[in-house]
Amino acid sequence: MRRIAAPPWHGGSNDDPLVATGRTLRWGVVATGGIAGRTTSQLARLADAELVAVSSRDAGKAATFARDHGFARGYSDTDAVTGYQHLAADPEVEVVYVATPHGQHHEVTAAMLRAGKHVLVEKAFTINAREARELANLARDRQLFLMEALWTRFLPAFQYALDVIEQGKIGAIRYVQAELGFTAVDDPRSRLWA
Numbered sequence: 001m002r003r004i005a006a007p008p009w010h011g012g013s014n015d016d017p018l019v020a021t022g023r024t025l026r027w028g029v030v031a032t033g034g035i036a037g038r039t040t041s042q043l044a045r046l047a048d049a050e051l052v053a054v055s056s057r058d059a060g061k062a063a064t065f066a067r068d069h070g071f072a073r074g075y076s077d078t079d080a081v082t083g084y085q086h087l088a089a090d091p092e093v094e095v096v097y098v099a100t101p102h103g104q105h106h107e108v109t110a111a112m113l114r115a116g117k118h119v120l121v122e123k124a125f126t127i128n129a130r131e132a133r134e135l136a137n138l139a140r141d142r143q144l145f146l147m148e149a150l151w152t153r154f155l156p157a158f159q160y161a162l163d164v165i166e167q168g169k170i171g172a173i174r175y176v177q178a179e180l181g182f183t184a185v186d187d188p189r190s191r192l193w194a
Helices: 034-043 059-069 083-089 102-114 129-142 156-166
Strands: 025-030 049-056 073-076 095-098 118-121 146-148
Touching (some): 025 083, 034 049, 034 059, 034 095, 049 083, 059 073, 083 102, 095 102, 102 118, 102 129
Parallel strands (some): 025 049, 025 095, 049 073, 095 118, 118 146
């Protein structure tokens, strides 16, 4: 069975990405919206994750999110520096989850990579191929891990599908169409309905 390679910070000899790294990874999160809260609640369950810092444009949201999710500190915008720039400068943060609206992914992710942080970026990775290439090149040049937060890639069914394709059991793949849907609550305060 083909396995997805472990990230470069993986310290153990086991190449299975589902196995803990063997050392604590110190996380930062950029943004305090719903997906950031859901992802953070899962990060908090990992034996090898420490929640270090969160950033938001708003000081109150940063403080509340930090308190509610167990982060050591929250950063927010000041007159001269954005909250995410404060987080990028935090020497204790190793890995950053970027959960901003996708139009900001390129700017925020590039700042994190330039600061020497590994980055997990919420979907959509960027708004165009040029931005994606720039980020991939920046991560490669700095030898940093960069990935879109595509959780389905780690499901056993995905691994099985890769094996079936690799073994040629269904012939040459010429077209793939995939969709993911969810029930959206009709709430006028939600960005989905605004």
